[in-house]
Amino acid sequence: MICLTLTESTLNAALARLETERAHIDSAELRADLLNRGERAGIASFPARVAAIEELADLPLLLTARRTQDGGAWADEEEHRLALLADSSQGFAYVDIEDDCWEHPRARGIREAFRGTTVRSIHDLSGVPDDLPGQIRRMAGANTVAKLAVTPGGTADLARIIDACNRTKDLRRIVLGIGDFGVPTRILSGRLGNELTFASAPGASAARGHLTPAELAERYRYRALTARTSLFAVIGNPVMHSKSPEYHNSAFARANLDACYLPILVDDVASLFALAESLPIAGFSVTIPHKQTVIAHLDVRDAAVEAVGACNTVLRREARWVGTNTDVEGFWRPLERRMVERFAHHGSGLRALIVGAGGASRAAAFALARAGVKITIANRTVARARALAVELGLPDATAVELESIGPDWLRSRGPERPLIIVQTTSVGMAGGDPLPSALVGDEIVYDMVYTPPVTPLLDRARRASCTVISGSEMFEAQARAQSELFSALVR
Numbered sequence: 001m002i003c004l005t006l007t008e009s010t011l012n013a014a015l016a017r018l019e020t021e022r023a024h025i026d027s028a029e030l031r032a033d034l035l036n037r038g039e040r041a042g043i044a045s046f047p048a049r050v051a052a053i054e055e056l057a058d059l060p061l062l063l064t065a066r067r068t069q070d071g072g073a074w075a076d077e078e079e080h081r082l083a084l085l086a087d088s089s090q091g092f093a094y095v096d097i098e099d100d101c102w103e104h105p106r107a108r109g110i111r112e113a114f115r116g117t118t119v120r121s122i123h124d125l126s127g128v129p130d131d132l133p134g135q136i137r138r139m140a141g142a143n144t145v146a147k148l149a150v151t152p153g154g155t156a157d158l159a160r161i162i163d164a165c166n167r168t169k170d171l172r173r174i175v176l177g178i179g180d181f182g183v184p185t186r187i188l189s190g191r192l193g194n195e196l197t198f199a200s201a202p203g204a205s206a207a208r209g210h211l212t213p214a215e216l217a218e219r220y221r222y223r224a225l226t227a228r229t230s231l232f233a234v235i236g237n238p239v240m241h242s243k244s245p246e247y248h249n250s251a252f253a254r255a256n257l258d259a260c261y262l263p264i265l266v267d268d269v270a271s272l273f274a275l276a277e278s279l280p281i282a283g284f285s286v287t288i289p290h291k292q293t294v295i296a297h298l299d300v301r302d303a304a305v306e307a308v309g310a311c312n313t314v315l316r317r318e319a320r321w322v323g324t325n326t327d328v329e330g331f332w333r334p335l336e337r338r339m340v341e342r343f344a345h346h347g348s349g350l351r352a353l354i355v356g357a358g359g360a361s362r363a364a365a366f367a368l369a370r371a372g373v374k375i376t377i378a379n380r381t382v383a384r385a386r387a388l389a390v391e392l393g394l395p396d397a398t399a400v401e402l403e404s405i406g407p408d409w410l411r412s413r414g415p416e417r418p419l420i421i422v423q424t425t426s427v428g429m430a431g432g433d434p435l436p437s438a439l440v441g442d443e444i445v446y447d448m449v450y451t452p453p454v455t456p457l458l459d460r461a462r463r464a465s466c467t468v469i470s471g472s473e474m475f476e477a478q479a480r481a482q483s484e485l486f487s488a489l490v491r
């Protein structure tokens, strides 16, 4: 169940919110602590008001008055809070009572009189308590849902929460991680066996790490996730801004595949691999700053990973972690298509000029050399260009200093003239053009930079009638290549 936490200050506004969010929610939590004081008298009749609206009639409601020490806003006397819960909870499906006041005479009175399900809650806003499974066992019951909202401080803590869920499958409980490290627990809540997951309306976040009901229901298809669903992820730090979940989940949905792709904030790659095995995760994308550090954890590295020294895609195959780098395919596919169009050729025997000798250049040089393209590397620091050729095992590659290239350099090359020009430095991003030579006009000019989509070099190439390829094509192609690899792993 997706449970909307209502953060409105009036009951009328809360009711209106339920109507706008109805399509994406299965239950709702009324937060008495966030309502204006004047609204408290109306709480008891709120369930009847909800039930009177046809499309809301079957929505289970949870009543909570969260204290400040638990992340809420209830600052009044404790006696008043328990009295309010006692007087107002009867029409609700759930009422929330904190673990530390469970045995309070008033709390006991509420529990004894209440006809619905009681949520017995613990909020740890600074960490994850020891022995989570033991806590869950102590608190859960036939008519009691144990709720633990805890704060993972890293990927290892996230792994502990998921492990606790795996060990308490048969119990009624909700165990959720607060903050960015906990986001996977919110998306996978149902799959982990939790009774519900909490969500906040757009722009009204009730807790750190809350997603909106629409994100859960549509992007992550929360209601369709089962134990059979294949899981994929993007790992990085930071990672929450990543566009990859949108891209890959849409691709899975279009292909009608039972798969879900989620963001995992990772501070420690070793714990991520342990987590990926216990969840389990079938494959993941790797982004900054882990593209190098994951390599040590792989069982198999393909030639692209070895050559480029970076891994952006990890796949689980026959109980082994296999690393690849789809930047190589992403770079190659748009270029190969243009070569066939322009020269009726897949590259062998042609010459390419690669500008730059950093990480992006390695992926390009590897793909070009694999296809039999002869390579000239031009770099500001010529020693780096030479080192790259040696490391990739390209004895025929030539290295030139960028400064030594004059305006007529390309035209004066004769039969060895490069017909493919690849720009791999970040200079284009800052509005620069690192290639000092004029273009002849029959070249394919490829800029790996994708912001802006038309760099100064590409602009000049277009005006000289060259064939141009933008970095955004490479970005699309590497994502597509990754999506094909993931799709092949869906059960």
Ligand code: ATR
Binding pocket: 355, 356, 357, 358, 359, 360, 361, 379, 380, 381, 384, 402, 424, 425, 426, 427, 434
């Ligand atoms: P990436 O992994 O994105 O390729 P990198 O490894 O830092 O990044 O490589 C950056 C590339 O851009 C290098 O080829 C660098 O040239 P040097 O090896 O001489 O440093 C090149 N580069 C960066 N700024 C440049 C500039 N202002 N003019 C020319 N080349 C530049």
